[in-house]
Amino acid sequence: MSTKTPTTARRAGMRLALGAASVALLATTLSGCAASADAASVGASAGPAAELRLGYFDNVTHAPALVGLENGLLQDSLGSTKLSTQIFNAGPATIEALSAGAIDAAYIGPSPAVNSYIKSKGESIKIVAGATSGGAALVVRDGINSAADLKGKTLASPQLGNTQDVALRSWLSGQGFTTDTSGGGDVKITPTDNAQTLTLFQSGAIDGAWLPEPWVSRLVVDAGAKVLVDESSLWPDGAFPTTVLLVRKAFLTEHPDTVQALVAGNAASVDWLTKNPADAATVINKKLTADSGKALSDAVITRALTKVTFSTDPLASTFAVSLKNGVTAGTTKTGDLTNLFDLTALNKVRTAAGEPPVSAAGLGAE
Template identity: 30%
Template sequence: MKVRSPLSFCILFLAGLIFVVGCVNPATYIKTTTEIESNTKVTASSVRLGFSAWPGWFPWQVAQEQGIFQANKVPVDLKWFDGYLESISTLTAGQIDANSQTLGDTVSSLSGGADQVIVLVNDNSTGNDKVIVREGINSIADLKGKKVAAEEGTVDHFLLLLGLKKAGLQRQDIKFIPLETGKSAAAFVAGQVDATAVFAPFTTQALKRQGSKELFSSKDFPGAISDHLVFTRKFVQEHPDRVQALVDSWFVTLDYMKANLNKAYEIMAKRAGVPVSEYKDYADGTKIFTVEENLKAFQVGNDLGSLQFAAQEMNKFLTEVGLAKSQSDISKLFDDRFVKAYAEKIKTSSPISP
């Protein structure tokens, strides 16, 4: 199975969420933030946490540099992956304890035999994933019979199918061209296809074609592309206290960012390797989830705003496109007790109004 795109060739951070996993060997070389940029002491009790190029995950770097992990008494071995695919395979292999990754990738990992648990919603893509079309295509219905390129099995492929379904079209109604994300954007710019489904920064590349425009994006399908803190079930069972401390650290970091936004942007842009101004432009396409939004997402619902419902849709998608032989058991995938515990903690610690 493929990911959105191996980001090793493009550190332009914000790639969008990706659908993934596959038969890929675990990373053999990993740059770790602790080795390169921090004096944090890594011990046997450290949580090995992976993250990669996506704006919803850069707050982990803020937590590291501002001593928030230490303040919450959780030693963290924060590992930066140049390639998102490496982070997925490394978690699957048990070489790290937790990773920030998409819902689709996690469901896909389950189908491959992994035993993982989602404990937190980092963010949702709210526009960084787009379906871009040539001049003359003005509605989703206009895609019928047209050549549409996307990387098969990715979240952008999933987004494309959601759009078709909304317009009453079937997969067979378009001429689907499976191409790696970068090649998909290039083929569109070259006029070889009529439309493409890609994520930032390839959206910028695709829109260079004269007369091209965005037809729809992840903003039109709230919850379709969500990102999470995912642990191995073994670690959650053996060290629930450390899982709680890491979840607490995430929300404390978000509070820090609200109060120190400019400093936070500097840290995150540096990690991304781009100017602060550019980082701000891309960050608008990602919505970081609050405690309240986390609690709501974990509830059972009948739309993509519910993680349970979204996971079921991902399950269907993976089997329909042939990337999984059967649907995964998602009955134990979500564990909201840590978010609930933090919500209760801040509730009881808040001063009582007179």
């Protein structure tokens, strides 16, 4: 595996390109605001934010955040706006921080985003870009070879109501099992911090878990687990969003140009990951080491990176299914997802890069 990192010249060139693109995109955004119903209130913009507070997870599924921070791509795009960060374990805790005004934007899974939007009747958040698809699975111990073998077993998920928790509960329901949010039912689900899940699996305290990468690969490589259900097998063409980029709705209204810059920085991170696969593991591990003091093994990160795809397309057409799954899981209520997305900034970035625009699937501005 290559250990080459981006050169200083490459970073400098990228900074100049991003700076020029941000200026052009900002001018386009401000001139086109009147054309977007969702952006009608942008006239009250307070200008660029002095600070943007960003949440993310130390997961391979959040690699656009990890690379964007480690390589300086997000800060470069934000310019004079200070970028502050906070690390979370799962989506519901991230949404709590967003709701409390403690952070302004976050990389997060679809289910907590949907739940927040429904609970707030559309006033809490806007999804502004995609980041990662794929990279989630149900892993189990030896002796469990089919869904039928799960009855009476104990499984873990990262947090009640997070994207993998919802996937697990809705899948079990489809297999004819009952679960409940207090840990009862035919299959017991115990929401657990990912690092603790690994320890509990190794000790025999749990029988499996539905997890994102790199935790799937950690249980497979480090603890001898096997994949019972790769979540990609449950979606048409195997494509499902694992991580999207969202912002507080109020922050978007107050600082649309800052959100534009954040979206451009995220696109630069995704582009870097796409063009530098040989260097991705090194850069991701460098950030993980800075955050936690520990890198992933070569075997784990190599396996994990084969399971994910990086794209700015949030796959908006899948979100109605995410809502349905959350209702089935008992972690959210049914509701209207209209205007969940504002992809206007993203599509300006994509157009400027010669890429086709992505669809909001009738769920917002594009």
